[in-house]
Amino acid sequence: GGFILYNVRKDWRDLFRRLQSAMRWDDDYHQRELAPAGSQLRAFAMGRRFIPISKVTFDNRYHSILFGEIYAQNKTGQEDIHRALLRRWLASGAQALSETDGAFLLLVWDDAEQKLFIANDAFGLFPLNYANRPDGFFFASQLTALATLLNRAEFDEQALAERMFLGFPLNGRTYLKDVRRLPPGSLLEFRDGHVNVSRYFRPMYDYQTRRPLQERLRAVEQLFASAVQKRYRPDERAAIALSGGFDTRLIWSVALNKGLDAAAATHGASRSADMVIARQIAAGLKLPHSAFDLDALPAQQFPDWSEELIRMSDGLMPASAFFIIPYYRFLQQNFDVLIDGAGGALYRRQHAATFEWQQKRGLSPESFTFRLFLKPAFKHRDLFPAWKQDFTEPIRQELSDYFTRTSPLGAPADRIDLFYLQQIVGLLYSADFLLQTHFINCREPFYDLQLFAAGRTFSPQERKKLFIHRHIIERNFPALTEYPLEFQDYALPYRGFLWKRMTAAATDRFHLPFAGRRLQKFPPLFDQAAFLRRHGRDYLFDLLLASGAQTGRRAAPKALEKILNEHFGGTTDHTGLLFQLLGLELTLRLFNRLLTGSKL
Template identity: 25%
Template sequence: MCGVVGIFDIRGLSEIDRSLLSRMNESQFHRGPDEGGLHTEPGLGFGHRRLSIIDLSSGQQPMHSQDGNVVLTYNGEVYNFPELRLELEALGYGFRTHCDTEVILYAWQAWGEACVERLRGMFAFAIWDRVKQTLFLARDRLGVKPLFYAELPNGHFIFGSELKALTQHPLLPKDPDPTAIEDYFSFGYIPDPKTIYRGVYKLEPGYCLTIKRGDVNFRPKQYWDVTFKPVANVNAVEAGEELVSRLREAVKIRMVADVPLGAFLSGGVDSSGVVALMAGLSDDPVNTCSISFGDPKFNESEFAARVAERYHTAHRVEQVDPDDFSLIEQLAGLYDEPYADSSALPTYRVCELAKKQVTVVLSGDGGDENLAGYRRYRWHTYEERMRSILPDALRMPLFSTLGKVYPKLDWAPKVFRAKTTLESIGRDSMAGYFHSVSVLPNAMRAELFSERLKRDLQGYQAVEVFHRYRETAPDDPLSMVQYLDLKTYLVGDILTKVDRASMAHALEVRVPLLDHKLVEWMATLPPDLKLKGREGKYVFKKALEPYLPYDILYRPKMGFSVPLSAWFRGPLKQRVRDTLLGDTLQNTGWFDSGYLQHIVSQHQSGLRDYSAPIWSLLMFEAFLRNNLVG
């Protein structure tokens, strides 16, 4: 994996400040500690930090075509580059290296913008074509690799793999976007294409951007989307066999590397399945790693150990301190904008552990979104049945009223915690799902936000993030929420978490379950093969029965959780009070001080579980202090 940066003068041929370009590039040193390179010419500057994975002795970047007309800076891996190379050689292109970087160069020269449609892998890159006077940027279909960009007041266009590279530029306005604040406290992250800063954007997955010198009216263009079109009368056994076969091929092409390679092994279905297939494709023991927690409610290490023993992997496990909250401050610098998934803590630790053994790991990310593994999918389908039974005119006012009057029983057994479900059924399908996944629901955000912030929002609500996809989302209830998660949660939360945590340790993570050909095929599976009754990932689990023990396949999902609620009543009790009631949040003018006091007192007294809102506020305050205060 690597880091890319660039400066492009849209309007002219101004001299690029090479020292500034270097500072932007070096801010991402962690992404590529092996080598660094710069290229400048009138009106253009590219930078690159390299983590060497394939063809270690060559492949330096920015890379130039043999005729000198095209320059590329690239982050990622294109797994079908050998086939593309043969095709390009047949067209007359000669190669000096054995890496995928050079293949992208000549793919651009041969096919122009359409080159991106031929690439199979994870990538974010920029190409400068001197003959066409054109800058071309592209991001992979699922958003495994990030790319940020902004247009500056002086007409320069800047981009980078991380937001921190852009904030090195002194002309970048760092004005917080009020709608991004609303989005953050709804989702726990800021969904693409926004960032926390007004006028700074993420290039969305499956999009490219072409800028011709002199043309200031450029816009990103979508080149790929997943289409959920289930095939009728699919045989479950045959579908399972094909799923494993397709996944095996996706795993195989991701095991090519000139550096040590391994896998994350959590003990869950997806990572265990990936490891099982890797073991069948490797002559040597697979390197695997996992972390354990002292609290059995959060500990999956025993299941990981059983898979490791079955497949004779070179397994490494380390226990994480149950009070491992020392990273809180560091995470704010890692993510560059507010980010509130607390599983970033153990993810950082497992990447740290993996790097002791390997430079490349395969992960099981993407299985839940593609094969309906989340419990919330099951609840959404239950709610949809209720929506279909009662007419809107009766259902919406009835369940909205029930949701309002039903108490919030955080302390009670789950069977009695029906408030969120009642409130969701009182909304339409998309708004109901938004309510289910919100970190702070509408009513809580209304109390948390000050009157000033509400005025700045001008009526904007974060549910509009979902509404962007009304025209393209499938009609089937399960497929719809899977599609929404692929567009929002997967890229904004899961892949962001893994990219930053792994890149902080110069570790490359490859994601076979997000191979776009596999994703396209899985989208054709009937919904009842993904979620059958109460069983998510049904067809996948059935297909993996010959490979994994029954209790690993069918045990309740755990996930990478951390004991926030106990932290905030115990060792972090004073820190919570100091942060939520301190000057940094108060001085923004965005929050209601009385409601902040309410959150702290109610949680620490044990009357309510406000751990998710508190964590969101802690991370927001840390972002402010690291980026906007002082």
């Protein structure tokens, strides 16, 4: 499902039928086809009916499809916006894309030059994978589609190792050899069998400016209000995410100030801090509130949801997030659009500030990043001995190459945040975004070009002190400061949050009972460890230790069995590692079926 585009050979109709059979589309999907006469191009944009897909032709030469949305204050139709973007792009080139705010994939075919152009939005919210091979040029938003189409494709073992050790493949790698992922803010050009990829969006850092703090705060306040309003339409049934954290509260401060008609949407355990605080806010401000209680999840659905999550996200979403499948279905039944708080970390990111402190001890950006994202799978030295031996140094080298390439864009501390934006946001979040669009149209105010540029004028230290978040909330709707904030399952008072947060972190890290008594801690948003222990034993043993298990071909079987016995025997908690292994096994099984031509 989602968005599928590809360029294939003369047998494209047979391939398309195979793709349709494998991907399980239904009547809720619509499509646009681009097949200019005299060309070898066959492109299909497919998605749920609430995702706009427009098709325009310009000067009888340029044929274009736009999948997704471009956000504009005037709320004109997407086809008119698409046509205007095409005109600007033909006049000014990539600069037109760098000024376009939205979540989209754009395809343009130049009939005269027989050239194909594909661009994604600046943040790469919709993924695009491509393969240039002797038998054709193929491209698709979902890697599972390419796995269905490509003959004799093979796994990229380093990408799989990077997924296990860091949580994501690096620098455009995918799970399939010869298939690359388009970086965020990029333009791909294909002609005569050759591919050229250029970056039109390279975020710069401007916090050395002498503009006063209050002036910068007023600018970012106005831009954030504009970002929220551009993503809201009064004719839609809108839900705005509401949790116990800062990011969704920012959106609600603007929504309440501007009088937007929307319901609050929350998911979590009934007694979690997120749910408790969200219910307090909804009751106190008389907001319509749709709460999805994770305590009521039927355990027998766990395998199906896990497999569906992996399938719809191309194996990039962590398997521990399986519970978002029923949550998105819940939203689908009640709303047309979800305005979400993802991306708020870009305006309060602390990695750069943390690195500046560790840099004084001689730590390099690549070493810091490697340690920051390291997963439990790497620490079990006997679990993946071959991967650790073959890929540890190549992974470090890839990180080093990344920081060398981006050196013109800022100081090392700045490029730590840039890594988060381009690798994490541009990969893991885009997988979640594509997953969401199977169920509901999702819009993200924090991923706004003008807002992002204004946020780059704040130093890491200023972002760490939450100047942006606090200013917008207190200026737009001060009543929201009366409610506590969630931090690591604690409910901390808004006033003095920064100091209390330090106390809460120290309480958890150093087990300080005297501090814990002064702070209220709640159950987690979803107790994955308890759920796995109660309901996952048979499923995981059968899946990971079966004779046909894909993970067993890469992991040491005895080490794998030892981890399972330790966890379910109660001696050691391996929850995080087991969910990693579950995700890897499901991903390998999924792509193995596709590569061998089996039905999903």
